[in-house]
Amino acid sequence: MENGAARTAPAVIVAIDGPSGTGKSSTSKAVAAQLRLNYLDTGAQYRAITWWMVANGVDTDDAQAVAAAADKPEILSGTDPENPTITVDGVDVAGPIRTQEVTSKVSAVSAVPEIRTRITELQRAIAAAAVTGIVVEGRDIGTTVLPDADLKIFLTAAAEARAARRSGELKDSDVKATREALIKRDAADSTRKTSPLAKADDAVEVDTTDLTLPQVIECVVTLVEEKRAGK
Numbered sequence: 172m173e174n175g176a177a178r179t180a181p182a183v184i185v186a187i188d189g190p191s192g193t194g195k196s197s198t199s200k201a202v203a204a205q206l207r208l209n210y211l212d213t214g215a216q217y218r219a220i221t222w223w224m225v226a227n228g229v230d231t232d233d234a235q236a237v238a239a240a241a242d243k244p245e246i247l248s249g250t251d252p253e254n255p256t257i258t259v260d261g262v263d264v265a266g267p268i269r270t271q272e273v274t275s276k277v278s279a280v281s282a283v284p285e286i287r288t289r290i291t292e293l294q295r296a297i298a299a300a301a302v303t304g305i306v307v308e309g310r311d312i313g314t315t316v317l318p319d320a321d322l323k324i325f326l327t328a329a330a331e332a333r334a335a336r337r338s339g340e341l342k343d344s345d346v347k348a349t350r351e352a353l354i355k356r357d358a359a360d361s362t363r364k365t366s367p368l369a370k371a372d373d374a375v376e377v378d379t380t381d382l383t384l385p386q387v388i389e390c391v392v393t394l395v396e397e398k399r400a401g402k
């Protein structure tokens with residue numbers, strides 16, 4: 172090595188996509204923390220812009236009105252996997268973006284092309300600035316946002332397993348209603364014209380139905396390490 176310079180691992184970009192409740196956030200955060208990478212929750216960005224639309228009286232079913240407002244809010248994502256943050260115009264919205272109201276409206280807002288253009292630009296800038304690398308999770312990361320990612324993972328799980336996981340998180344929710352809501356959101360996200368939820372051709376599919384979260388994390392860490400080792 173010249174001039175005694177320390178050898179550092181090259182930045183690695185990992186894209187993790189999949190339907191709702193497959194374990195993208197839990198897995199991505201843990202993998203990023205373990206490998207000392209940054210972490211970006213792109214669903215939180217779409218939720219944040221949806222929250223702003225609702226807070227500012229924009230009809231989220233009116234695509235033209237949503238498009239006209241797409242550039243207005245300033246959305247900032249903190250990418251420390253131990254403490255991911257999301258603010259809109261300086262306001263911490265980590266809690267408000269998880270309400271039922273935002274969850275029920277986010278698919279309509281995220282289907283608007285002007286919204287996707289805006290948020291995709293933010294995502295690419297964040298990934299480009301990640302010196303050691305980043306795990307980016309969402310729906311279209313491997314297909315559209317970062318098509319040159321070093322590793323692409325597509326997580327899946329049976330709807331029953333996903334609903335049971337989510338019902339465990341939500342007070343007063345029954346599994347059947349949760350399952351129906353998940354399926355409805357996935358259908359909307361998969362059938363929109365612009366950048367739908369889809370597995371990239373070169374993504375590794377991991378079915379998490381019968382795996383514990385630690386098993387999924389271990390599987391993805393191994394895939395990243397193999398990729399780094401050039402296997």
Ligand SMILES: Nc1ncnc2c1ncn2[C@@H]1O[C@H](COP(=O)(O)OP(=O)(O)OP(=O)(O)O)[C@@H](O)[C@H]1O
Nearest residue numbers: 190191192193194195196197336340379382383384
């Ligand atoms: N393999 C697993 N086994 C059991 N529970 C899991 C597993 N993976 C994730 N979970 C749990 O399922 C719930 C949903 O996980 P998570 O939020 O990571 O999914 P997601 O794919 O990011 O969902 P969304 O796209 O809706 O944000 C969480 O409570 C998480 O702890």
Ligand SMILES: Nc1ccn([C@@H]2O[C@H](COP(=O)(O)O)[C@@H](O)[C@H]2O)c(=O)n1
Nearest residue numbers: 213214215217277278281309310311360
């Ligand atoms: N790359 C992405 C990520 C998310 N979305 C939209 O946001 C919604 C919320 O995502 P969560 O991961 O927080 O559940 C999701 O249902 C999509 O409508 C997206 O379009 N692209």
